[in-house]
Each structure stands twice: as structure tokens, then as C-alpha cells.
Amino acid sequence: MRHMGPITCLKFHGSSHLVSGSEDSKLNVWRTRDWTCLAALQGHKAGIIDCDIHPTGRIMLSCAVS
Secondary structure (H helix, E strand, O other): OOOOOOOOEEEEOOOOEEEEOOOOOOOOEEEEEEEEEEEOOOOOOOEEEEEEEEOOOOOOOEEEOO
16 A cells, blocks of 8 residues: 555564565555554665564664665
């Protein structure tokens, strides 16, 4: 609903949050309880390939096509 391109990665943090990455170069952070988009992260200049979340949930790493 929020991405303008195909979704290329999905990562859960526990059962409370989900991060989705897309070819539109954005990462969205979702609260799974009600599927509210909490943040739309921008900064990549190309499509997201993958992302991962540290077990603490305080750090996330993402990579994109160059």
C-alpha cells in the first residue's frame, strides 16, 4: 500500500514490527498489531536488495543496488 515498486525484502522484529524494503528505494516500518506504518525511511538512491534488524531492534542495516 505504501511502496511504489515491488517489495524485495521483509524482516520481522519479534512479533511486534515488520520492515519492508522495495525497489522504490524506501524502507517502511510497520506495527503488526494494526499494520500502521510508523516510518518511511528514505536515503538509498537505488532499489533495496535486503535489510536486517539487530536483535535489540535499535539498529537496522539495508543495502541497495548500485
